[in-house]
Amino acid sequence: xxxxxxxxxxxxxxxxxxxxxxxxxxxxxxxxxxxxxxxxxxxxxxxxxxxxxxxxxxxxxxxxxxxxxxxxxxxxxxxxxxxxxxxxxxxxxxxxxxxxxxxxxxxxxxxxxxxxxxxxxxxxxxxxxxxxxxxxxxxxxxxxxxxxxxxxxxxxxxxxxxxxxxxxxxxxxxxxxxxxxxxxxxxxxxxxxxxxxxxxxxxxxxxxxxxxxxxxxxxxxxxxxxxxxxxxxxxxxxxxxxxxxxxxxxxxxxxxxxxxxxxxxxxxxxxxxxxxxxxxxxxxxxxxxxxxxxxxxxxxxxxxxxxxxxxxxxxxxxxxxxxxxxxxxxxxxxxxxxxxxxxxxxxxxxxxxxxxxxxxxxxxxxxxxxxxxxxxxxxxxxxxxxxxxxxxxxxxxxxxxxxxxxxxxxxxxxxxxxxxxxxxxxxxxxxxxxxxxxxxxxxxxxxxxxxxxxxxxxxxxxxxxxxxxxxxxxxxxxxxxxxxxxxxxxxxxxxxxxxxxxxxxxxxxxxxxxxxxxxxxxxxxxxxxxxxxxxxxxxxxxxxxxxxxxxxxxxxxxxxxxxxxxxxxxxxxxxxxxxxxxxxxxxxxxxxxxxxxxxxxxxxxxxxxxxxxxxxxxxxxxxxxxxxxxxxxxxxxxxxxxxxxxxxxxx
Amino acid sequence: xxxxxxxxxxxxxxxxxxxxxxxxxxxxxxxxxxxxxxxxxxxxxxxxxxxxxxxxxxxxxxxxxxxxxxxxxxxxxxxxxxxxxxxxxxxxxxxxxxxxxxxxxxxxxxxxxxxxxxxxxxxxxxxxxxxxxxxxxxxxxxxxxxxxxxxxxxxxxxxxxxxxxxxxxxxxxxxxxxxxxxxxxxxxxxxxxxxxxxxxxxxxxxxxxxxxxxxxxxxxxxxxxxxxxxxxxxxxxxxxxxxxxxxxxxxxxxx
Numbered sequence: 001x002x003x004x005x006x007x008x009x010x011x012x013x014x015x016x017x018x019x020x021x022x023x024x025x026x027x028x029x030x031x032x033x034x035x036x037x038x039x040x041x042x043x044x045x046x047x048x049x050x051x052x053x054x055x056x057x058x059x060x061x062x063x064x065x066x067x068x069x070x071x072x073x074x075x076x077x078x079x080x081x082x083x084x085x086x087x088x089x090x091x092x093x094x095x096x097x098x099x100x101x102x103x104x105x106x107x108x109x110x111x112x113x114x115x116x117x118x119x120x121x122x123x124x125x126x127x128x129x130x131x132x133x134x135x136x137x138x139x140x141x142x143x144x145x146x147x148x149x150x151x152x153x154x155x156x157x158x159x160x161x162x163x164x165x166x167x168x169x170x171x172x173x174x175x176x177x178x179x180x181x182x183x184x185x186x187x188x189x190x191x192x193x194x195x196x197x198x199x200x201x202x203x204x205x206x207x208x209x210x211x212x213x214x215x216x217x218x219x220x221x222x223x224x225x226x227x228x229x230x231x232x233x234x235x236x237x238x239x240x241x242x243x244x245x246x247x248x249x250x251x252x253x254x255x256x257x258x259x260x261x262x263x264x265x266x267x268x269x270x271x272x273x274x275x276x277x278x279x280x281x282x283x284x285x286x287x288x289x290x291x292x293x294x295x296x297x298x299x300x301x302x303x304x305x306x307x308x309x310x311x312x313x314x315x316x317x318x319x320x321x322x323x324x325x326x327x328x329x330x331x332x333x334x335x336x337x338x339x340x341x342x343x344x345x346x347x348x349x350x351x352x353x354x355x356x357x358x359x360x361x362x363x364x365x366x367x368x369x370x371x372x373x374x375x376x377x378x379x380x381x382x383x384x385x386x387x388x389x390x391x392x393x394x395x396x397x398x399x400x401x402x403x404x405x406x407x408x409x410x411x412x413x414x415x416x417x418x419x420x421x422x423x424x425x426x427x428x429x430x431x432x433x434x435x436x437x438x439x440x441x442x443x444x445x446x447x448x449x450x451x452x453x454x455x456x457x458x459x460x461x462x463x464x465x466x467x468x469x470x471x472x473x474x475x476x477x478x479x480x481x482x483x484x485x486x487x488x489x490x491x492x493x494x495x496x497x498x499x500x501x502x503x504x505x506x507x508x509x510x511x512x513x514x515x516x517x518x519x520x521x522x523x524x525x526x527x528x529x530x531x532x533x534x535x536x537x538x539x540x541x542x543x544x545x546x547x548x549x550x551x552x553x554x555x556x557x558x559x560x561x562x563x564x565x566x567x568x569x570x571x572x573x574x575x576x577x578x579x580x581x582x583x584x585x586x587x588x589x590x591x592x593x594x595x596x597x598x599x600x601x602x603x604x605x606x607x608x609x610x611x612x613x614x615x616x617x618x619x620x621x622x623x624x625x626x627x628x629x630x631x632x633x634x635x636x637x638x639x640x641x642x643x644x645x646x647x648x649x650x651x
Numbered sequence: 652x653x654x655x656x657x658x659x660x661x662x663x664x665x666x667x668x669x670x671x672x673x674x675x676x677x678x679x680x681x682x683x684x685x686x687x688x689x690x691x692x693x694x695x696x697x698x699x700x701x702x703x704x705x706x707x708x709x710x711x712x713x714x715x716x717x718x719x720x721x722x723x724x725x726x727x728x729x730x731x732x733x734x735x736x737x738x739x740x741x742x743x744x745x746x747x748x749x750x751x752x753x754x755x756x757x758x759x760x761x762x763x764x765x766x767x768x769x770x771x772x773x774x775x776x777x778x779x780x781x782x783x784x785x786x787x788x789x790x791x792x793x794x795x796x797x798x799x800x801x802x803x804x805x806x807x808x809x810x811x812x813x814x815x816x817x818x819x820x821x822x823x824x825x826x827x828x829x830x831x832x833x834x835x836x837x838x839x840x841x842x843x844x845x846x847x848x849x850x851x852x853x854x855x856x857x858x859x860x861x862x863x864x865x866x867x868x869x870x871x872x873x874x875x876x877x878x879x880x881x882x883x884x885x886x887x888x889x890x891x892x893x894x895x896x897x898x899x900x901x902x903x904x905x906x
Contacts, residue, residue, distance in 0.1 A: 007677070014680055015722050015868035021685050024677035026752055028692070256692060258678070258685040258752070310692030310750070342709055367656075368707030 003035050006093055007101040013087040021259045022050035023084065025098030028256035029308060031063070032099045033073040039183040042066050042074040042175070043097050043107040043144065045126060047119035048538060050078040054255060055263040057317065058113050058150060061250040062171050072179045075099040075107075079122040079536065080129065088129060095130035104130040108182050110144040111175070112163075114152035117515035118508070118537040120159055123148075124530040127162065134527065136164045136211055141194045145201070147178065154239075154286050155463040155579040158518040158526060160210035164198055168206050168582060169239030169286075170272070172248050177204045202233040206240035208582060209233065215520055221561040223519060223576040238583040239286065241623045245272060246297035253308045265313035265346070268301045269293070270330075274319035275625075276351075277604045278389045279594060280377070280416065282462035283319055286584045288617040290608060291626040295326040295333070299634040302334065306343065313344035321347045322356045323608075325628040331362040333634040339365070349373035349414055352391045357403045369407045374400065375414040379430035385601040386421050393429075397436050400452070404441035410451045411437070416459040417481045418473030418506070421599060427481040430454060431488035435495045442498075453500040454489070456482065458509035462516050464584040466594035468577060471570040472513045475545075478506030507545040511537065513567040514552065519578035522566065524555040585623075587616030656707055664702040664712055664733035667763035668740055669770050669889055670747075674725040678754035679870075683718030686755065690730065693750035699743055700736035716771045717876060720849050725873035727777075729888065731763065731770050764895020773888040774843060776824060776879035779850050781837040783830075784867040791835040792828040794861030799826060804856040808846055815846055819856035822848040824883045838874075840883055 014020035035041065044063055046053030053059065059076065066074035075097035080088065088094070095104040104110060104126070112123055124134055127146070133139050136146065148156050149167040156166035167174050181204060185197045192199075202209040212233045216224040228235055242248055254266050271292040274284040293301070302314050316330075324330065334345055345363040350356040352374045360372055374396075378384040381393055400411050413434070417427050434452050441450045458478040461467045473481075482503050490496045514522060528551040536542035552563040571577065573592055580588070590613075597604060604613060608625060618624055674681060681689070691711060694701055703709035712733030719725040734743075744760035751757065763770070783791060798804055804820040824840040841848050850871035857863040877888035 011677075012868050015870075019682075020680035020722065021678075021682065024680050026677055026754065028752055258681050258689050260684065260688070264688075307696070310694075310696035312695065342703065 003100075003102045003106045005101045006096045006103060009091060009093050010088075010096065010101060013084060013091060013093065016087060017084045018081065019259060022078070022257075023080070023098070025101070027054070027098075027258065028310075029253040030076075030099055030255060031067045031073075032075075033067065035073070035100075035102070038069075038071050038073045039186060040072045040109065040179045041107040042072060042109045042111055042179075043077050043104045044074050045077045045104075045110060045112045045123075046079075047112055047114065047122035047126065048079050049081065049536070050257070050259060051261045052538075053078040054257045054259075054261045055267070056113060056115070057251070057267055057269060058115075058171065060255055061248075062111065062113075062175050063255075064250050064252060065172055065248075066175055066179065069176065069179060071183055075102060077104055077126070079119075079126060082535070082542075085125065085129060095126050104144065105132055107144045108186070109147055109178065111147045111149060114148055114150040116538060117152045117158070117512055118543075119152075120515060120526050121530045121535040121537055123159065123162060124527065125535045135161050137161075139164070139194060141190050141197070143194075145182070145197065151283060151286060152516075154282070154582060154584060155516065155518075156208065156210065156582075157520050157578040158515050158522040160520045161523040161527075164209065164211075165201055166208045166210065167240070168208065168237060168584070170242040171240070172242045172250070174204065174206045174240045178207065199230065199232060205238065208237040210520075213581065217559070221559060221565060223578060225576065226581045236581055236583050238621065239585065241621050242272075243291060243623060243626065245269075245291050245293045245626075249293075249297060249301050249304075252301075252304055254305050254311075256309045256311070263315070264311075265315050265344075266305045266309050266311040267315045267317045268298055268305060269317045270298050270321055270324050270327075271318045271627075274323070275607045276320055276323070276389070277594075277606060278377070279387050279466040279598050280419065280459055280462075281319075282465050285465045285586055287319070288585065288615065289623055289625045290323075292324055292326075292628055294628060294630045294632065295330050295634060296630070296632050298330060299334070299337075312342060313346060315346050315348060317348060320351060322350045322353065322359055326630065327359060328355075328362075329629075329633070331359050335362050335365045337634060337636070349375045349412075351389070352376050352396050352399050354395075354399050354402055357399060357406060357408075360403075360408070361406050369409065371410040371412060372403050372408045373412040373414065376433075377414060377416050378419060378426065379415055379417070379428070379433070380426040382601060383419055383422055383426040385603055386598050387419055388598070388603055390603055393433065396433060397440055400437045401440040401444045404447075404450050405444040407445075409449060410453065411441075412453045412455055413437075415454060415456040417456055417485075418459040418478045418509070420461075420467060420470045422473070422481075424481060424484055427485050428488050430456070430485055431491075434489060434499045435492060438495045438498045448498070451498050451500060453502060454485075455502045456485070457504045458506045460509050460512045460516055463577065463579045464586055464591075466591050466598055468517065468591065469571040469573070469575075469595055472510070472567045473506070474568050475506030475510050478509065482506075508537070508540075508543055510563070510567050511543075511545065511548045514548075514563060517578070518566055521556060521559050521561065525552045528555050583620065585615075585617035585620040587614065587620075590615050656705075660705045661703045661709060662735040664735065666734045666737045667731055668734065668738075668743060669729065669731050669761050669763050669892060670744070670757055671759040671889065672728050672730070672751075673754070673756045673758060674719060674723075674728060675754045675756065676724075678752065679724035680722060681755075682721040683715065686718065686728070687713070687715060689751060689755060693747055693755075694732070697743075697746040697750040699732070699747060700734055700738065702733040702735040714771070717774045717777075717843070719873045720851070723779075723850060723871040723873060725876075726758075727873055727876040729770060729774060729876065759889060761889050761892045764892040767891040767895050770888060773878045773891070774876050776840055776842050776877065776885045777873055778838065778840050778875040778885045779853075780872045780874050781839070781850050781854070782870045782872075783835045783837065783865045784869075785833055786835040786863075786865050787832060788828050788830040788835040791830075791837060791863065794857045794863040795826045795828055795837065797861040798823070798853075798857055801860050804860055806852050806855045806859065808852060810846055817844070817846055817848060817852065819848050819852050823853070824879060826853075840879070840885060842879065
């Protein structure tokens with residue numbers, strides 16, 4: 001089958017839209033393969049704007065892993081902005097991939113990575129633009145298999161009607177298994193049609209096919225049970241876990257866009273998983289256990305990536321990068337290696353720990369010390385015990401002061417509000433903290449030219465965490481606490497001048513809450529919102545709370561439930577949760593005990609350094625903690641700049 | 652006390668190279684900022700020994716000038732780069748061209764001639780070719796004659812500070828029409844004024860004075876950029892550098 005490029009028909013439309021470069025492809029390290037050379041064609045989508053989606057690591061990894069297979073190709077597609085979407089509809093141009101502008105409709109698999117639930121309406125928009133039926137049951141064997149992945153896929157029930165499969169956990173290996181199944185089915189002449197293909201996929205470890213599971217409800221609106229509709233699919237679907245990350249050094253050739261993107265740097269994932277046990281953190285719960293890349297593995301990825309991209313900055317990525325067992329040595333040896341090359345090294349936001357200032361100093365040894373970010377998350381010591389991210393106020397002030405004393409001009413502090421058991425007082429302590437930090441920081445640095453930015457957003461309880469049973473704080477509660485906090489910070493102008501506050505109002509968080517802990521009935525709300533014109537819900541200029549509220553009221557009423565029922569309602573211990581048949585490996589009893597410990601302000605330690613506390617993941621999944629130190633060092637490289645260069649002129 | 656970078660200041664610029672490059676194919680949709688990012692990364696990948704500004708966020712010494720608008724293709728974009736180590740201009744051209752995405756092609760690279768003055772001052776005119784699908788050359792010719800006959804042709808341009816009127820006629824040096832039935836080609840030479848008169852402004856002027864409305868978005872290519880000579884032709888802006896003796900090793904391409 002020859003697939004024609006949509007580009008000739010797309011090109012005249014591009015002259016009429018904003019930032020057309022995002023739709024033309026041709027990025028450095030983009031890959032193209034002849035269509036007819038492979039058996040299985042994947043379209044990989046990040047359901048947000050190009051500038052957000054392009055830097056996504058997950059998509060880049062799968063893109064390379066799939067394209068390395070001789071029997072598969074992968075091309076990328078992103079959400080199209082409304083200006084182009086309108087023109088595409090007018091001119092009959094379908095959702096396209098960037099590499100060869102092939103119609104998404106013609107691919108075998110459409111893989112969509114959901115880092116956040118706010119991308120759901122963009123999935124519907126893309127399906128509609130592609131000419132793929134919105135509902136999985138309306139598709140036939142000529143349509144792509146729509147596969148959802150990413151962290152949100154750990155509760156795919158709200159999009160169960162729209163996706164054919166959801167993949168739980170790490171994608172590196174499962175995309176190969178899916179490719180094998182699709183290739184064999186196509187090769188055999190598509191026996192049994194689409195249903196047989198989905199049944200085969202449902203038997204792949206980590207793949208959940210919602211249409212083979214029926215849900216029944218109790219009179220009070222809660223779920224009675226999930227029941228398999230065929231006995232050849234598993235009752236419980238367990239996540240995938242990739243071990244030995246050094247064997248998966250992807251991306252090797254990170255994509256470099258021409259267009260501006262949200263991360264103008266290269267990222268290297270230094271480890272996956274986190275066992276700090278922060279109770280709000282879904283990522284930390286569902287990606288266990290910790291699996292480190294070795295110092296040498298990281299060193300070679302940084303080197304390969306920089307050479308392949310020309311980026312000037314490398315971010316050492318993970319859920320808590322300073323926890324890598326070799327981080328001190330890594331920071332020093334990377335700083336040594338790239339000294340004098342104008343290459344920046346950075347860590348994402350870190351825990352509040354004096355050691356992290358030392359690390360950041362090392363990484364910025366000869367560069368600018370502009371901003372440093374810490375994530376205390378909770379305003380008071382009490383609430384930090386509830387969320388299991390314990391740091392004393394004194395340590396916090398001391399750490400931030402140390403940063404100022406070391407020449408950092410701007411410190412950003414991340415907080416959440418609306419955490420379980422939280423009161424106004426917990427949030428008001430953020431103001432005290434910030435003023436104290438500025439007072440001590442001015443003294444320690446001898447400068448008034450320092451700033452502290454408080455960044456705060458509403459907490460959204462997530463599935464597979466100890467807070468999955470919690471009542472989400474209402475939008476009014478969040479907005480009230482943000483208001484009293486702003487007033488408290490602005491009360492003392494002499495210090496308040498140096499304190500910035502960035503916040504998000506409570507409304508989008510409520511919708512995220514609905515989508516995070518929703519069940520299949522919420523699918524109707526998503527579809528209604530999309531039909532009423534909703535998409536790009538992660539963007540304040542496109543998000544409409546009123547549209548969501550109206551759709552939820554209309555669509556949920558027949559079921560006797562409502563928006564509050566999904567968000568501010570606390571769940572009971574024995575309630576069947578929409579994701580109970582999907583296994584992250586965490587023992588539900590352990591999660592419940594940890595939830596009770598949270599209410600009692602009891603902490604739990606990290607199992608990397610203390611005995612196992614039986615969260616359940618390793619034995620259930622057959623995995624283990626993989627950490628160093630390895631005792632190895634970075635091999636000295638030929639310094640950048642001394643490599644081949646244009647010959648000097650002989651004068 | 653604010654920190655200062657340790658160590659000596661960065662090495663000074665010892666050589667300036669002037670490059671002509673293209674914006675072809677789908678990359679016509681790149682903005683000048685997209686091109687700048689691509690160029691800076693390509694210089695790093697090609698390991699061109701750039702000179703950097705001093706301070707904590709050193710920037711490579713690059714002067715951009717006269718960028719073609721987003722959506723317009725170009726055969727004649729110019730940039731000047733400062734090097735910390737002397738290099739063979741042709742070797743830089745080849746290395747950089749190999750590191751840039753297809754469509755951004757480095758056509759020429761010459762060493763800035765001493766005493767020849769700045770390159771930006773030599774870019775005072777552009778020759779554009781505009782392809783108008785589904786427009787008859789005769790219809791376009793009539794419209795162009797009306798525009799050339801007009802005393803003024805004011806067009807409202809959106810700028811950073813709101814809308815500004817610009818006289819397209821005053822900036823228009825010459826205009827001619829070619830093509831065949833249903834596919835007209837407009838050649839215009841436009842003088843560099845502030846704000847810049849671009850192909851879409853010329854088309855807006857044609858719409859205003861002659862009611863010409865192309866059914867398909869026209870495609871513009873900057874064919875040449877440089878100094879306007881006495882006859883209204885656009886001349887090669889790198890010629891003075893070549894004459895100054897620092898000849899590019901490669902075969903100079905006619906502009």
